[in-house]
Amino acid sequence: MQSERAAKIFGDREDPRVRLVELFGGDLPVGGQPPEAALRWAQTVSSADHDEVVVVRDLRRAEPRLTLRAATFLARHLARR
Structure with a gap:
């Protein structure tokens, strides 16, 4: 998994679901x-x-470890509910 610092400097290239599973648990x-x-x-x-x-x-x-990409991914799915 890409580190938070690397994501902020070089751009977040990982699947946002992976970071969300790491932070909040559950299955991918x-x-x-x-x-x-x-x-x-x-x-x-x-x-x-x-x-x-x-x-x-x-x-x-609320959760500073969220990258912009993961937070945006989550916000877009919240809007659809």
């Missing part, structure tokens, strides 16, 4: 969905009625 979903544990956590942290940028900000404030 077969489809393109984020792990269920990460989605449950994200729902408690942010409000779905905000736009994507605000949700990404809230997620990253």
Whole structure:
């Protein structure tokens, strides 16, 4: 897995689901969905009625180890629910 520092400097090139599994546990979903544990956590942290940028900000404030790519991936799936 790419380190947080390398992701910030060189760009995040890993599958965001891998980082979400590492942070929140659960299994790596077969489809393109984020792990269920990460989605449950994200729902408690942010409000779905905000736009994507605000949700990404809230997620990253609540969990600083989230990269921008992983937080954006999670925010986009929250908006679809």
